[in-house]
Amino acid sequence: MSITIDSVHFSYGSRPVLNGVSLTVEQGEFVALVGMNGCGKSTLLRLVAGLLTPASGTITLDGVPLRSLSRRQIARRLAVLHQTLPPVPGLTVRQLVRQGGYAHRGPLGMLWDASTGETDEALALTGVAHLADRVLDTLSGGERQRVRLALAVAQNTRMLLLDEPAAHLDVRHQLEVLTLVRELRAARDLTVVTVLHELDHAARFAERVVALREGGVWADGTPGEVMTPALLAEVFGVAGRVVVDDLHGTPRCLPDHALGDHSLSDLSIGG
Numbered sequence: 001m002s003i004t005i006d007s008v009h010f011s012y013g014s015r016p017v018l019n020g021v022s023l024t025v026e027q028g029e030f031v032a033l034v035g036m037n038g039c040g041k042s043t044l045l046r047l048v049a050g051l052l053t054p055a056s057g058t059i060t061l062d063g064v065p066l067r068s069l070s071r072r073q074i075a076r077r078l079a080v081l082h083q084t085l086p087p088v089p090g091l092t093v094r095q096l097v098r099q100g101g102y103a104h105r106g107p108l109g110m111l112w113d114a115s116t117g118e119t120d121e122a123l124a125l126t127g128v129a130h131l132a133d134r135v136l137d138t139l140s141g142g143e144r145q146r147v148r149l150a151l152a153v154a155q156n157t158r159m160l161l162l163d164e165p166a167a168h169l170d171v172r173h174q175l176e177v178l179t180l181v182r183e184l185r186a187a188r189d190l191t192v193v194t195v196l197h198e199l200d201h202a203a204r205f206a207e208r209v210v211a212l213r214e215g216g217v218w219a220d221g222t223p224g225e226v227m228t229p230a231l232l233a234e235v236f237g238v239a240g241r242v243v244v245d246d247l248h249g250t251p252r253c254l255p256d257h258a259l260g261d262h263s264l265s266d267l268s269i270g271g
């Protein structure tokens with residue numbers, strides 16, 4: 001599944017967020033979206049998921065305009081891992097994850113006694129089978145995060161859009177979840193677009209990094225091309241160095257200190 005985003009503008013009311021974003025993601029790519037808090041990463045994912053509509057510009061999935069697809073048709077093509085879970089009191093993990101498969105059934109799918117096979121597989125793959133009968137409200141932040149991933153996996157789509165899949169996880173579970181996403185992508189030939197706040201994760205797990213700034217694409221390339229002191233300064237407002245991780249051969253960002261506003265264009269810092 002490929003995505004083409006062409007000159008997309010989007011505002012929340014009078015607050016402009018995306019200012020002419022153009023980006024093409026090919027089938028099978030693993031792309032990380034990075035950028036400062038509030039720069040529009042989640043908004044871009046929501047636009048691609050059809051949850052928001054661009055003010056102007058177009059988005060296509062495999063060449064089909066998103067606006068011509070129904071919510072169900074979109075849900076068959078892509079699954080989204082959101083930052084929150086639906087606030088349904090008393091809902092268990094299994095009940096939630098089972099909903100992932102409904103996109104593939106008919107209009108009355110919600111009423112069917114769905115086969116538990118795909119639900120059980122998603123629960124097992126994401127390491128939450130032991131939580132299946134727990135009520136969502138009672139889970140820890142990290143457990144919820146894995147359940148969110150299980151829900152997306154159960155949707156059994158060719159594309160995953162992930163909004164910070166490692167949020168709330170301890171370091172071991174961060175690595176486990178990202179490794180799992182990488183394995184799923186290889187096993188199911190998925191296209192993955194994920195927001196990642198941790199630059200080291202972006203460098204290690206993604207093959208392509210897209211950095212957003214001021215409502216547009218500031219840089220787009222391999223981790224080695226994008227992870228530079230200029231990225232730290234211009235996109236994140238910090239001075240720092242970038243070294244190569246001997247073990248993985250990937251860049252590692254070493255932020256040092258926040259830059260004052262005047263220094264944001266001082267690319268010599270940390271060179």
Ligand SMILES: Nc1ncnc2c1ncn2[C@@H]1O[C@H](COP(=O)(O)OP(=O)(O)OP(=O)(O)O)[C@@H](O)[C@H]1O
Pocket residue numbers: 012015017035036037038039040041042043044
């Ligand atoms: N529903 C909304 N109504 C109004 N403004 C919103 C809404 N959602 C987001 N925004 C604003 O739009 C901007 C972009 O938000 P978005 O969540 O896309 O950023 P982000 O890059 O994902 O941020 P973060 O890294 O903090 O998750 C922010 O200034 C945010 O406050």
